[in-house]
Amino acid sequence: MGLNRRSVLRGASLMAGFAALPFELRQAMAQDASARPFSYEALIARAQAAAGEAYKPAYQPRPDVVQKLDYEAWGKILFKTDRAPFSGQPGVQEPAGYPLEFFHLGQYFTKRVKMNLVLDGKSVEVPYDPNLFDMPADSPARQLPPDSGFAGFRFQEWHTSEDWRHQDWIAFLGASYFRAIGAAGQYGLSARGIVVNAALADKPEEFPDFTEFYIEEQSDPEAPVTVCALLDGPSVTGAYRFRIRRGLDRTKGIVMEIESQIFLRQDIERLGLMPMTSMFWYSEYGRDRMRDWRPEVHDSDGLEIWTGTGERLWRPLNNPTTIKVSSFLDENPHGFGLLQRDRNFDHYQDGVFYDRRPCLWIEPLEPLGRGSVQLLEIPTEDEIHDNIGAFWVPEGKAAKGNSYRLHYKLHWLNTEPYPAENIAQTVATRMGYGGEPGKTRPENQYRIAVEFDRPSVMTQIPYGVFPKVNVTTSAGRIIRTLAEPVPNGNVWRALFDVEITPDLFTELRLFLELDGKPLTETWTYQFSRDLEVFNE
Incomplete structure (x- = not known):
């Protein structure tokens, strides 16, 4: 777990508008017949219907070309910020909010993800266009077909902020991964839509994908941004609605309210809900702490659980020599999260600012029932791999035909949002x-x-x-x-x-x-x- 990171519109007028940018989005959508009504409930119905059908892998354009877009080549492909929807730039005047930028396909992000904008209750797909990106003249990306699509997206800071062109605050990229900066303005650990069969001896882990996103218009920096997503994988389908609150006071971090409906195509041996993934190499203890000059290297240093009975548990993380899974049985926990408690720069001595990495806390908004918080620890010999996972596993068999409804919050902060006041x-x-x-x-x-x-x-x-x-x-x-x-x-x-x-x-x-x-x-x-x- 965690070691993996990651049609075209037929209306000619809207195609030209998106491809060229500038354009007036609402007017273009009103004139284009391909704009369709959209609702989260309809997305749930699509996910449920897909669970009864055979899985069809996501489209991967020209794998031979995409594999040439390694980390270095992919990093040279940059979205043109002046062409970002919601940026309020000349010709992109309506609406304006948190500017939206798209990620290009690459060696680690090979599958097309459809991007749709939602205004006035209608959605329209944003077609891929290489002219939306700055890329070297000799980039392999120039060999990709016109239906290649995007790999993911990110939001920049509010369009009136001085730093919006170079400061993003949330990103969805690769399989069902997404992450946000915390109150200290630093990325760190990631969340996922779902975990399927992680750390099993007899079968590989599945990595379902967010295959479609629906991103709604914005008008108020203090109001949540709404993003819906369709999940698809060999054993599971799902629909997700994210209400993501950023705000202009960046010290408050980021809070996401998430609703999801999950449907199983096949039996799943280990179904992980509300998962998060992080990196722990070594701390003030650990088997590898003499292999590197830095005192500590980790995105998170422990798992905290607020049990259904009110007990607070703290589990320091390990970098084990073999894969370890720990299970904490519980009923209706109040919350759990992977935290970075050590905020002392001197304990890391690293300019990548491990001391600023966010904590991620999960707050169930509806009772979870009986199950377990499971902690997955995988050996690593470097900081480049996410080797830690934590997720909720519901009691009972995760059988074909089962469905799960979730409603929870993710808090990306400097500490847990509800610390106990009477204990150390x-x-x-x-x-x-x-x-x-x-x-x-x-x-x-x-x-x-x-x-x-x-x-x-x-x-x-x-x-x-x-x-x-x-x-x-x-x-x-x-x-x-x-x-x-x-x-x-x-x-x-x-x-x-x-x-x-x-x-x-x-x-x-x-x-x-x-x-x-x-x-x-x-x-x-x-x-x-x-x-x-x-x-x-």
Whole structure:
């Protein structure tokens, strides 16, 4: 999971208008017979009907040519910003809003995705035209046929913003992937429309595609932008409606309200709903932290779950030596997300600003019922691969003919949108060998230190009082525990030694408590010797 990134109008007057740009969009649509009524409900009906039909792969024009558009060649193909719909540029005056730019096909984005604009309840397809792009004279893209289509799209900042020509804030590109910048103005992890059979030993993962987009007109920067999408894959179809709120105050991040209807063509062994995907190479712990000069490299450092019972769980991420899937059973969780809690630049020392990467939080707007939040961790030896996935798996068999209705929000922020006010959060996880300094280190004993911080909680601990370390292990045994304040700060550290044989792994759970009440969220971790820094 996550290692993969990614008719023509018959009305001559509108074809010429789009191809040439400038044009007046609403007038052109009113005059063109190919403009059709559009509604999200009709898109749902199309997805449901398609689920009863055989899958037809998306059109891939001239694969021999598209494969020549590698990362370097593709990066030289740039959409001409002055031709962006909704940009308010001369000749593109109506309507104006968040300018819309399209991505070209390339080696990693080989399938045509149809782009449609929706105004006054009618939709019309935007035909591909190479003249919409700046590209080198010798670019292989010039050999593509006229029906090639686009790979995806992105929105620029509001058309009156000074930086709109070079600052985008959301992008849909490749399979069912999409991503947005957070409150710090930086891209990082991605979301997906769906996950089908990720990390199974006996079958490959499927990557269904958003095959059509319907992008509605805009008039108010504070109102949500509405985008509908049609999903299609060998085992699944679906319809999605995104209401995406940006606003002129960029410090508020981006919030998406999403509705979707999903229909299964075939049985699916692992159906992942509301999925997100990220990158974790190493942190202040991890097996690869001596392979690179930077102290930490990751887009996200942990999974947080707000369970249906109200418990807050924090799971630090791993870069394992083999694929790992962890399942957190729950009923009607309040939310979950992959977060980047460490916001200290000195902990990364990298100009790509890992300290600014957004957190992504999922908030169900309708009860999910019983199921599990599943965390997928894949080995990686570089930062270029998304090796982390998190998604909801509903209880019961995902059988052919099943349908699923979802209504949820995605929050792209600097932190989770609903932090617990009365408990402290995990801010660091550290690991090493156990035992005592100056003595022979016992075999198979490992020390883990977990640090918690929230001034409103931790500063209320009376001087001379030490919280209890409540820690359990599913295998092996806990040898000793200790709680101590970290000097020069509000942080408290919980330490413990765990004894475990090299051939075992254990699920660890820990929190600090005082007078029988939890002071912190519950830290959870899947520990084994081969996962961490103990490889010889």
